[in-house]
Amino acid sequence: DAGITQSPRHKVTETGTPVTLRCHQTENHRYMYWYRQDPGHGLRLIHYSYGVKDTDKGEVSDGYSVSRSKTEDFLLTLESATSSQTSVYFCAIRGQASSYNEQFFGPGTRLTVL
Amino acid sequence: KQEVTQIPAALSVPEGENLVLNCSFTDSAIYNLQWFRQDPGKGLTSLLLIQSSQREQTSGRLNASLDKSSGRSTLYIAASQPGDSATYLCAVVSGGSNYKLTFGKGTLLTVNP
Numbered sequence: 001d002a003g004i005t006q007s008p009r010h011k012v013t014e015t016g017t018p019v020t021l022r023c024h025q026t027e028n029h030r031y032m033y034w035y036r037q038d039p040g041h042g043l044r045l046i047h048y049s050y051g052v053k054d055t056d057k058g059e060v061s062d063g064y065s066v067s068r069s070k071t072e073d074f075l076l077t078l079e080s081a082t083s084s085q086t087s088v089y090f091c092a093i094r095g096q097a098s099s100y101n102e103q104f105f106g107p108g109t110r111l112t113v114l
Numbered sequence: 115k116q117e118v119t120q121i122p123a124a125l126s127v128p129e130g131e132n133l134v135l136n137c138s139f140t141d142s143a144i145y146n147l148q149w150f151r152q153d154p155g156k157g158l159t160s161l162l163l164i165q166s167s168q169r170e171q172t173s174g175r176l177n178a179s180l181d182k183s184s185g186r187s188t189l190y191i192a193a194s195q196p197g198d199s200a201t202y203l204c205a206v207v208s209g210g211s212n213y214k215l216t217f218g219k220g221t222l223l224t225v226n227p
Contacts, residue, residue, distance in 0.1 A: 031213060042219040043158075043203070050212060058214065090157060094213055101146050101165065101207075103215055105158040 003027045004106035006091050012112045019078040021109050023091030025071075031094035032074040033103065034058075034066065036087040043090065049074055081113045116141045116208045120218035127194055128226050135189040135221045137204030142182050145207040148215065149178050149189050152201045161202075162189070194225045 003026035013019050023032060034046040035058075045058030047066040055066050063085060065077045078085055091106040117140045127133050137147070146165045150158040162171045162178040164187065170179040177190040191198060201222045205215040 033214070035215075035217075040219070043205075043215075043217040045214050045216075048212065048214060056212065092158075092215075102148060102160055102163050103205075103213075104160060105150075107157045 004091060004093060004104065006089075006106040006109050008109060009107065010110045012114065013081055014114050015082055016080050019081050019111065019113075021076045021089055021091075021111070023074045023076070023106060025074075025093050027093075027096070028071055029093040029096060030071075032068065033092040033094075034064075034074070034076045035090045035092065036060065036085075037090060037108075038087050046076065046089075081111075083113050085111065086113045087111060116144075116206060116216045118204060118206055118216050118218040120202075120204055120221050122221060123219065124222040124224075126224040126226065129194060129196060131194050131225075132190070132192050133194055133223070135191070135202050135204075135223070137187040137189070137218055139185045139187075139206050139216075141208055142185050143208060144182065145213075147178075147180055147187050147204065147206050149176075149187075150203040150205065152203060152220070154200075158203065191223075194223075196225050196227050199223055199225050 005024045007022045033048040035043045037043045044060045049055045049068045067075045089109045092103045095102045119138045121136045148163045149161045164180040175192040180187045201220040203220045205217045
């Protein structure tokens, strides 16, 4: 699992509340990514980071923000959650050395917005 | 914009059968292609990575091929087992994209004992 953990693993929240998901890695990976997975859409990139304080938007970034103040943590924030953001969220890292061209995924966070 | 398509969306086979999963992509300027496996309610497990300069990669009973010019990849699974039942996802990294993956929607494979 390349030392990737996500927290929380499950969360139920209400529309309009802020939510922050955390991705933590222990192996000094430079690149980190947030994806969401939805039936009928597959996995889509939300935001990614290519270093501390270096982030950029993905395909479905509206309604989401990210921060990366240290190498090991990449936070995804829903400023005001909506029902359309009910999804499974995956964090990924780009490997290193012989695995530099691979991405490895965390276990996911299942978010339900009521 | 890169688009990735996987056919079929679902496949059911008897145990022991050899099978092929298909992946196609619209922009042939890819950096590499990665096949993943996803079990229900779980994360993604990387199976095989094919660099753009390679034609195929093998790992155990799995063999993945890549034909960039035609925008196609196949994942061949030999002697399928019930434990192979999962969703298989194909993803590509397009050139100059800061290493972002574009995914297909997956093929749900069921291997019946």
